[in-house]
Amino acid sequence: MKGKKYILSKAFSGQANDDNFQLVEFDLPDELKEGEVLCQAVYLSVDPYMRLFPNTEGSPVIGEQLAEVIKTRNGEFPLATLVLTKAGWQSHFISNGEGLNPIRFDLGATPISYTLGALGMPGATAYFGLKKCDPKPNEIICVSAAAGAVGSLVGQLAKIQGLTVIGFVGSEDKLNWCKELGFDHVFNYKSSNFGEALSQVAPNGVDIYFDNVGGDYYHTIINKHMRKGGRVLVCGSIQTYQDKDTRKYDATNVSVLMNELSIYGFMCYSYYEQWPIAFTEMNKLIQEGRLKVKEQVYTGFENMKEAFLGLFKGDNVGKAVVKTVNSFTHYP
Numbered sequence: 500m501k502g503k504k505y506i507l508s509k510a511f512s513g514q515a516n517d518d519n520f521q522l523v524e525f526d527l528p529d530e531l532k533e534g535e536v537l538c539q540a541v542y543l544s545v546d547p548y549m550r551l552f553p554n555t556e557g558s559p560v561i562g563e564q565l566a567e568v569i570k571t572r573n574g575e576f577p578l579a580t581l582v583l584t585k586a587g588w589q590s591h592f593i594s595n596g597e598g599l600n601p602i603r604f605d606l607g608a609t610p611i612s613y614t615l616g617a618l619g620m621p622g623a624t625a626y627f628g629l630k631k632c633d634p635k636p637n638e639i640i641c642v643s644a645a646a647g648a649v650g651s652l653v654g655q656l657a658k659i660q661g662l663t664v665i666g667f668v669g670s671e672d673k674l675n676w677c678k679e680l681g682f683d684h685v686f687n688y689k690s691s692n693f694g695e696a697l698s699q700v701a702p703n704g705v706d707i708y709f710d711n712v713g714g715d716y717y718h719t720i721i722n723k724h725m726r727k728g729g730r731v732l733v734c735g736s737i738q739t740y741q742d743k744d745t746r747k748y749d750a751t752n753v754s755v756l757m758n759e760l761s762i763y764g765f766m767c768y769s770y771y772e773q774w775p776i777a778f779t780e781m782n783k784l785i786q787e788g789r790l791k792v793k794e795q796v797y798t799g800f801e802n803m804k805e806a807f808l809g810l811f812k813g814d815n816v817g818k819a820v821v822k823t824v825n826s827f828t829h830y831p
């Protein structure tokens with residue numbers, strides 16, 4: 500039996516493209532050793548951080564996936580167990596069980612793919628990132644990449660908590676969706692000036708800026724649009740991930756994030772133990788129809804590249820995931 504995986508055939512420099520990736524086949528052994536399991540990817544996540552790490556020619560592409568145990572010699576992982584794991588962009592892999600995480604909350608009837616999105620890493624980012632901003636009813640929050648995996652949840656959770664939400668997005672479709680989600684003001688930054696738009700709807704500034712984009716937004720909003728006592732969460736900096744040379748000042752944003760400096764640098768894995776609490780709460784909201792989730796589902800392992808590159812072109816509405824064709828069992 501053969502598995503497939505992607506390696507970085509060329510280190511990223513500037514805009515990522517097809518040439519950065521190579522799809523290679525590898526042999527899987529016929530027999531497992533005692534304690535081993537063979538897993539097959541069911542859904543794989545593509546996320547912006549993959550543009551940054553590890554970026555060494557020849558290295559495997561990293562990432563999280565939801566995989567099914569399809570062969571086992573490990574009593575802890577019976578056949579058909581679903582596990583979340585950072586196995587990277589591979590269709591199959593052998594594991595001794597280390598790093599295989601079962602779903603840690605009751606998913607109920609919610610689609611399993613949400614464990615990579617709203618009820619996975621991006622969901623935890625929205626939930627704990629917002630919490631870190633200490634939001635209070637009637638405050639104003641501004642969120643960039645507002646129709647994305649993280650941003651769409653931040654806006655909705657903030658609305659549920661009684662805040663006024665301003666979102667920035669890159670298309671009219673995304674704008675309309677965010678309005679459907681109940682955001683108070685949404686602007687397409689490609690057809691309007693985000694600074695002017697903010698001045699119009701929040702002339703006295705905003706209390707919270709949940710920054711998913713960095714770059715111009717970060718500097719302009721901090722310098723011109725924050726209220727006294729305001730909080731800025733440096734969650735991401737996607738506008739700068741593809742820069743060939745690190746911009747003189749935007750390196751600051753990345754340093755704030757990675758070192759969790761207190762303008763608040765934020766890393767969702769710092770809250771890992773508490774994720775199940777958040778997911779139980781958010782899943783209830785999903786099942787009650789109060790938290791809406793969209794996914795951009797790409798089908799087939801060969802579409803990993805397209806799904807990933809789409810993040811930087813704004814192709815995705817909501818969370819981008821790749822569903823692999825699974826010949827053993829069929830998940831919704």
Ligand SMILES: NC(=O)C1=CN([C@@H]2O[C@H](COP(=O)(O)OP(=O)(O)OC[C@H]3O[C@@H](n4cnc5c(N)ncnc54)[C@H](OP(=O)(O)O)[C@@H]3O)[C@@H](O)[C@H]2O)C=CC1
Nearest residue numbers: 547644647648649668669711734735736737738766767813
């Ligand atoms: N700190 C942490 O622990 C975590 C941080 N993050 C960060 O959060 C951010 C959002 O991630 P995620 O929700 O997964 O991704 P999204 O689902 O939001 O997808 C990325 C979106 O970013 C927008 N975008 C892409 N390029 C640019 C650009 N040059 N300028 C402005 N917007 C751009 C596009 O939306 P549009 O069409 O609206 O422009 C695109 O759809 C990222 O920066 C990511 O690195 C994510 C997870 C954890």
Ligand SMILES: CCCCCC(=O)/C=C/[C@H]1[C@H](O)CC(=O)[C@@H]1CCCCCCC(=O)O
Nearest residue numbers: 547548551552553734735753756766767768
């Ligand atoms: C300067 C980088 C900013 C990236 C922001 C972001 O998207 C962070 C995402 C993290 C999320 O918590 C899940 C992760 O694993 C992301 C961080 C990855 C850190 C380095 C991984 C290095 C490696 O495994 O080789």
